[in-house]
Amino acid sequence: MFDLLGISAPAFFGQLLIGVINGSFYALLSLGLAVIFGMLHIINFVHGAQYMLGAFTALLLLNYLGIGYWWSLLLAPLIVGAFGIVLERVFLRHLYKLDHVYGLLLTFGIALVIEGTFREFFGSSGQPYGIPPELAGVQNLGFMFLPNYRAWVIVASLVVCFGTWFMIERTRLGSYLRAATENPALVQAFGINVPLMVSLTYGFGVALAAFGGVLAAPIYQVSPLMGINIIIVVFAVVVIGGMGSILGAVVTGFVLGVVEGLTKVFYPEASSTVIFVVMVLVLLTRPTGLFGRA
């Protein structure tokens, strides 16, 4: 089959794997954006910077405190998520009654400040972060080699995405979140502390970005620019999936990662634009996104 298409099997599976890996990050990040947009109606442009902060937190924990990958995977999301809660309490809280564009502008500005600050201190070249020894090594699958760490990234992303979807769609806490998305005043009048729930939701969305950042650290370089590079694509993913749709964000993230990877095999020139072409086509035919509700 591969001979007919004029490509080699290792090249095909190699790009497929890269696509699924990229898709894992797209899914994690667009999931966080969807959770935040659904509840706060804030377009969180600082999400890429928060992803970068996750990776840097892991790096700094290692360099200064000797805390390794596994603890960082837990601690970095907590630390960056707590920073997100402060951001929500101090800044975002005042924007809920205003047009979405104010939230976008504010978070965009905060992203520039954070990324500029990190560039000042760490320069724009990347710093390496080692793969944890437990996950070193490669599996020979016969048709391709699969590095253990990359398999772990795919599994971790799938588990977190599914867990988040389950929590929101199938639990009591999730029903509070969904109801508060529709009518926060009434949910609060039932005795639920909606402002607290909003803060924690933002913190959770930010923690997802930071978790993605820690997962990414051993694969990509830890660099102040890593967030900027990925966030534009992630926004395209969110638009394609449908703003605020949890399932849409996850499925679209993985699918578009694969689409992007396979485009590299068949028509490499288009690989960096294919996602935006898909976005245009989706917006023309389904303006609310593939999974969005009108």
Add this chain to the structure above:
Amino acid sequence: MTDTPTALLRVSDLHAYYGESHILHGVNFEVQEGELLCLVGRNGAGKTTTLKSIMGMIPQRTGSIVYAGNETIRLSSHRIARLGISFCPEERGIFASLTVSENMLLPPVIHPGGMDLDEIYELFPNLRERARSQGTKLSGGEQQMLAIGRILRTGTKLLLLDEPTEGLAPVLIQQIGASIRALKSKGYTILLVEQNFRFAERVADRFCVMEHGRIVDTIPVEELEGRRAELHEHLGV
């Protein structure tokens, strides 16, 4: 009105504002424990705003609202709900992204002693078979039953019901009336806002007439016959 020790809710000199507009101009009334008090008045008199102010859903409010001995005027609405007040809004507030049973289980239980699901389904049998439907797929009458049913689980003592019969067919209005009488006999205290006066006079113990953001008259149901003409003048019917 005189102070009595059994007043469960006492509203005094309540003012409420939406932005620049001043809606309530010093509302005063009390609701006794176990009583069904009905607020009547024309559209725009301030009845719904009164309920929402009691529930803490109008941020700009002054005066005093004392529930079971607690001053609530400065509390946010989730704290007020936790004291034991439940609200059933005029638009019913059924959540489209939740199933009927998720809607039913949404309001958290605040005090022990609320009705359990079986008792609620006994009161509103239609809801039992629709438990897995999407909340807003129910008919208007079923949505109203769900909106009332879900606050009965919480163990609150004071129910604020905003126009429960609005837009319903006569047979459904009768069913809602029967359930409200059943709730009264279970000892609930109810503050009802109702445009449908023929419905209200069959369930209420007392009427407070609102005009331009004030209570202008109070009529116990025993005096209703003699004062009907007076009341109709207030209501413009």
